Amino acid sequence: MGLAIRDNQTRRLRIGILVVLVIAVGAGFCLFLSGSHFGHAHPVIILDIDTLRADHLGCYGYQRDTSHWIDELASQGTVFEWAFAQAPNTPPSQASILTSLYPRTHGRVTGKDRLPEEVTTLAEVMQAGGFTTAAFVDGGYMAPHSGLSQGFETYHSSPEGLKGLAALGPFVFDWVRENKEENFLLLIHTYDVHTPYDPPPPFREIFLNGLEPSTPGFEPDTKTMKGVMLRARRGELNQLTAADIEYSRALYDGGIRYVDAWIGSFMELLRDNGLLERATIIVLSDHGEEFQEHGSVLHEKLYSTVTHIPLIIRPPGGMTARRVDQVVESIDLMPTILDMVGLDEPQTPMEGTSLFPFLKRRPVSRLEGLGPAFGESPLFGGRVFVADGTHQLLQTRTTEVLELFDFRSDSKEQDDISQQHPEVVGRLGSKIERFDQTSADTTKYLPGVRVIDDQDLEDLRALGYLE
Ligand SMILES: [Zn+2]
Known part of the structure; x- marks a missing residue:
């Protein structure tokens, strides 16, 4: 009898332990799937990463090993395979990212424009919602005169300008250590x-493998490439x-591999401070870059080589990899x-759509109401594009030229099919x-x-935007 009672107690104890274990493992699994803070303040x-083409990353199919750590983030998050920038250049595109407004609405269309005070930015909404807000940006068109600093309590623009993560990194690391317990918005731009x-070495040599330019003395510095772009604009x-x-x-x-290595060390910092578990990490760019796919270089046209950007969202704690092709x-x-x-929308309207339904534990496979993508540039002949499902239509307003591409099967957009598909046009x-x-x-x-000021002018000159 006594033995039977002890057996029952032992069995109950075992079942109890098992139940606790199942709950713990289940909770851990949910944490793995969706992150404990997703949908709440975190x-x-x-x-x-300014000027980063989506198709030069491993997680977007690139053959070179440019992006070990970005791919790692992608493997623990959601990759949006077809994200488009609203403009081919920094001033309007960065403003669209931070305001959810098209360039024609937010008004920062050229580098001479300042984002108007009346616009409500992401940082302003989050600051009002109790978040600590900080940005570490690389000067130039991101310097405080851009107006993009609205809502950031800390807005650190490279004091010497355009020095990249080598200069910004130590400030970012200090800030993260000091604010690791907070709920915050942290923007890092390079x-x-x-x-x-x-x-810098060894990254300069890493993909050269003996490659040499055929033009004696050629170096792809800003002045040289800007010269190519200006002559291409004139038809050369x-x-x-x-x-x-x-x-x-x-x-x-x-350069991508260099930034990727920095992201690796940054992830180590986040892990050491418990932030891989607590924070959502987002990787994106404001536009890509052209390598003569359309006769020119740098970024001023609206083809997908320039407007197709990476967008990766890794939730707190990571999740099973997911890809969205809408x-x-x-x-x-x-x-x-x-x-x-978990913050409400601002009273001033946003023009974007929340992608959160793709990120939830039970995600939608298609989001109804998600419209086509629009991008535009009032410069260079007044260009506009629309991308919907599989096709991108480009229109140059001054010449009324229309071009149509199937961006999924022809990702570099080499084959204009507007004549063959007038119904899609x-x-x-x-x-x-x-x-x-x-x-x-x-x-x-x-x-x-x-x-x-003089430093801003110097930065813009170094970026190649001023003569
Ligand atoms: Zn840019």
Whole structure:
């Protein structure tokens, strides 16, 4: 009898332990799937790698090993395979990322414009919602005169300008250690991938493998590449030899690998401070870069080589890798983040759509109401694009030239199929018309005039934007 009671007690104890274990493992599994803080206030980190093409990352199918650590983040998060930037250049595109507004709405269309005070930024909403907000940016078009600093309590712009993560990194590391217990928004922006393509050793050599330019003395510095771009604008296409382009590309890829190595050390810092478990980590870019796929270099056209950007969202604690192939836009980031941290939308309207339904533990496979992507540039002949499902239509307003590409099967957009598919041109053309009509009714912000100092001028000159 006594033995039977002891057996029963032991069995109950064993069952109890088993139940606790099952709950613990289940909870751990859920944590793995969705992160314990997802949908509630938690830290958000944005790694904004200026000029990074999506298709030069391993997780987007690139053959070179440029992105070990970015791929690691992608393997623990959601990769948006077809994210489009709203503009091909920094001033409007970065403003769209941080405001969820198209360039024609937020008003920062050129580098001379300042983001208007009346615009509500992501940082302002999060600061009002009790988050600590900080940005570490690489000067130039991101310097405080841009107006992008709205809502950031800390806005650290490289004091010497354009020195990349080598200069910003120590400040970022100190800030993270000091604020690791907070709920925060942390924006880290770098021009390390931008021209000049000249990463520090050993990254400069890493993909060269004996490659040499065929033009004696050629180096893809900002001045040289800007010269190529300006001459291409005047009709002198494909000025660089294939060897010069391959040399440039290898150095550009070395720059990506350099940034990726920094991200590796940054992830170690996050792990040591418990932030891999607590924080959402986002990787994106404001535009890509052209290597003469359309006769020019740098970034001013709207082809997908320039407008297709990486967008990776890794939730707290990581998750089973997921890929979304529906077309999304960089203006979708702000509503997504606000949803992820449980904050209400601002009273001023956003133009993007929250992608949170893709990120939940039980995700949607398609998000109804997610529109096509629009991008535009009032410069260079007034260009606009719409990307919907599989096709991208580009329109140059001054010449009324239309080009159509199947960006999924022809990712570098070499084959204009507008003549073969007039029905698709018509369908997408009417979307551009609707976009114009809708935005005509939207409240527009008038850009502020920016005030720049000598250092800002120097930075812009170094980036190649001033003569
Ligand atoms: Zn940029």
